[in-house]
Amino acid sequence: MSNINLNDFWNKVREDIENTLPKQILESTILRLLPLTLDEASKTLTLTTMQSYIRDFIEKEPMINTAFRNSVNNIWQRLSQNNSTLTIIITTVGDKEPTIVSESKETVPTDEFPPTITSYTGTPYESEPLTNQLPTEPISNGYEQLAQRYGLPPISNKPSQVVTSSPTYDEPIRIETTHKKSMIDGKRPYIPEEPAMGSDSLFPHLETADTPQPDANTILNENNKSILQLNPAYTFDTFIPGGSSQMAYVAAQNIAENPATRYNPFFIYGKSGLGKTHLMHAIGNEIKRRYPSLRIMCITSENFLNLFVQAIRFKKNEEFRNTFRKVDVLLIDDIQFIQDNRYAGTQMEFFHTFNALTDGKKQIVLTSDTLPQDMDQMEDRLKTRFNSGLVVTIEPPNSETLEAITKSYIDKQRERLHDLWIPNEVIRFFGTTYYNRSVRDLQGALIKLISAAEMEQKLDQITVEYARYVLRDLIPETEETILSITYIQDFIADYFKIKKELLVGQKRNKQYAHPRQIAMYLCRELINESYPQISQAFGKKDHTTAIHAYTKISEDMEKNADLKRMISDIISKINGHN
Numbered sequence: 385m386s387n388i389n390l391n392d393f394w395n396k397v398r399e400d401i402e403n404t405l406p407k408q409i410l411e412s413t414i415l416r417l418l419p420l421t422l423d424e425a426s427k428t429l430t431l432t433t434m435q436s437y438i439r440d441f442i443e444k445e446p447m448i449n450t451a452f453r454n455s456v457n458n459i460w461q462r463l464s465q466n467n468s469t470l471t472i473i474i475t476t477v478g479d480k481e482p483t484i485v486s487e488s489k490e491t492v493p494t495d496e497f498p499p500t501i502t503s504y505t506g507t508p509y510e511s512e513p514l515t516n517q518l519p520t521e522p523i524s525n526g527y528e529q530l531a532q533r534y535g536l537p538p539i540s541n542k543p544s545q546v547v548t549s550s551p552t553y554d555e556p557i558r559i560e561t562t563h564k565k566s567m568i569d570g571k572r573p574y575i576p577e578e579p580a581m582g583s584d585s586l587f588p589h590l591e592t593a594d595t596p597q598p599d600a601n602t603i604l605n606e607n608n609k610s611i612l613q614l615n616p617a618y619t620f621d622t623f624i625p626g627g628s629s630q631m632a633y634v635a636a637q638n639i640a641e642n643p644a645t646r647y648n649p650f651f652i653y654g655k656s657g658l659g660k661t662h663l664m665h666a667i668g669n670e671i672k673r674r675y676p677s678l679r680i681m682c683i684t685s686e687n688f689l690n691l692f693v694q695a696i697r698f699k700k701n702e703e704f705r706n707t708f709r710k711v712d713v714l715l716i717d718d719i720q721f722i723q724d725n726r727y728a729g730t731q732m733e734f735f736h737t738f739n740a741l742t743d744g745k746k747q748i749v750l751t752s753d754t755l756p757q758d759m760d761q762m763e764d765r766l767k768t769r770f771n772s773g774l775v776v777t778i779e780p781p782n783s784e785t786l787e788a789i790t791k792s793y794i795d796k797q798r799e800r801l802h803d804l805w806i807p808n809e810v811i812r813f814f815g816t817t818y819y820n821r822s823v824r825d826l827q828g829a830l831i832k833l834i835s836a837a838e839m840e841q842k843l844d845q846i847t848v849e850y851a852r853y854v855l856r857d858l859i860p861e862t863e864e865t866i867l868s869i870t871y872i873q874d875f876i877a878d879y880f881k882i883k884k885e886l887l888v889g890q891k892r893n894k895q896y897a898h899p900r901q902i903a904m905y906l907c908r909e910l911i912n913e914s915y916p917q918i919s920q921a922f923g924k925k926d927h928t929t930a931i932h933a934y935t936k937i938s939e940d941m942e943k944n945a946d947l948k949r950m951i952s953d954i955i956s957k958i959n960g961h962n
């Protein structure tokens with residue numbers, strides 16, 4: 385039987401790591417992990433994340449990796465009162481195999497930097513159809529090999545082998561990642577099949593002889609605090625609205641000011657990483673601030689589903705129901721995950737919860753990467769309800785918004801890194817390069833750039849070239865390959881309705897010289913062409929012509945908002961976004 389409670393352990397790790405890593409990095413990485421098991425016998429901590437890039441980031445970024453391992457091992461050594469270190473495994477829902485972030489050692493780790501990271505490359509898991517019964521044989525030999533190699537307990541669905549020590553009821557959420565099941569859309573997390581109502585034998589791996597029967601309220605209120613909490617960093621102040629998110633932002637503020645009066649339910653739709661969760665938590669945080677007595681529940685749909693499964697398993701349906709129906713504000717993230725018709729029971733439960741709350745004039749906020757009408761397997765009556773309030777769409781931010789987000793991120797980093805100085809051209813570079821991509825991608829790139837500059841002590845020497853170099857693996861190849869000087873010249877000639885010969889010719893009239901300078905600027909900005917090359921392509925012998933054009937347009941853009949808008953429009957069009 386375990387002596388260390390997984391939740392306590394994880395909460396302490398979170399607290400500890402906050403002293404070493406900036407909040408924004410943590411929010412995008414460590415705080416997005418869910419702890420699954422802490423097996424003291426094999427000294428293994430297993431965590432999971434919904435998005436593989438989070439695991440990759442933790443795995444590959446030395447600064448994050450080291451800080452994470454140190455915090456985990458600090459807390460482990462403090463609580464276990466010995467000097468060994470833990471093997472940390474991060475699984476990603478839907479991945480072929482788990483990743484070992486660090487291996488268990490009997491001695492205190494050295495301060496190696498960068499740390500050694502081992503990835504498992506064994507036989508991939510076989511995906512298999514979901515059945516009501518978990519398999520009796522180990523799922524595949526992939527994990528068995530991993531277990532052998534790293535001295536982990538063998539994996540089978542026998543309870544003592546899956547979790548050897550801690551009672552399973554007090555773990556925050558059980559996403560059984562060792563049993564890789566088929567996924568509907570390739571990114572759905574594995575969630576246990578719903579048992580029939582009243583059934584108590586569908587999850588043998590959850591049973592241990594001395595597992596106490598948990599109270600659903602306890603599951604929801606105490607042991608699972610971490611899955612129900614609002615993220616205090618996601619506020620309206622830290623969200624930068626712009627373009628399509630403006631409407632969502634204003635509506636969200638409106639809801640937070642007057643919950644359950646106008647837009648109910650409030651459905652936030654958008655692709656991954658565009659700020660849906662942020663806005664939803666901002667609503668929760670603002671309601672909490674304005675109306676401290678209101679009960680707010682914030683949960684992801686897969687956690688809702690898992691808790692529902694647990695409640696059925698432990699015959700606590702009534703408590704589950706009451707807990708959800710007693711809230712004043714229900715915030716559910718990624719509602720699309722329950723659209724599978726295997727989760728018909730959860731959909732029905734949610735339907736009744738939904739009705740009870742809206743009838744009682746309680747606020748519901750949902751986020752989703754799929755529009756209600758496109759949720760093919762969602763019950764029609766739920767789709768209708770989702771559409772009955774306000775549905776807002778968040779599109780990828782425009783270049784200006786991306787620049788503003790970049791600036792705000794840099795300002796935040798400056799609180800910690802006083803030497804950090806990033807010139808405007810680099811900020812613009814982010815605005816254009818990350819156009820039509822997610823804010824999460826942008827954040828990832830900024831974290832990578834700043835970490836690299838910090839390690840190389842170049843915090844005050846960041847240039848576009850340096851950013852391109854550090855981020856070469858993250859910038860889509862197409863941007864580098866498709867664009868060329870010729871393409872930009874053709875495009876600009878067409879945009880300004882002038883002949884290409886005049887654009888690349890020697891005439892100095894403003895109607896040609898201005899587009900020419902813009903074209904030169906873009907050759908530098910978009911494809912990072914060398915100045916001599918650009919000058920030559922425009923028939924100039926002296927490379928200072930291109931330097932002059934680039935500097936002039938950059939400076940003019942600072943002073944002239946119309947010019948800035950026009951160039952942003954041209955870039956969008958060149959990139960094929962308009």
Ligand SMILES: Nc1ncnc2c1ncn2[C@@H]1O[C@H](COP(=O)(O)OP(=O)(O)OP(=O)(O)O)[C@@H](O)[C@H]1O
Pocket residue numbers: 411412618622623624625626629654655656657658659660661662663751753789823824827
């Ligand atoms: N407009 C914005 N201003 C500031 N930060 C933003 C903005 N949009 C997104 N972010 C940040 O980007 C990150 C990703 O946002 P978030 O998690 O809310 O995305 P999401 O749309 O919920 O993605 P997913 O569907 O994958 O969960 C967060 O750190 C969030 O704070």
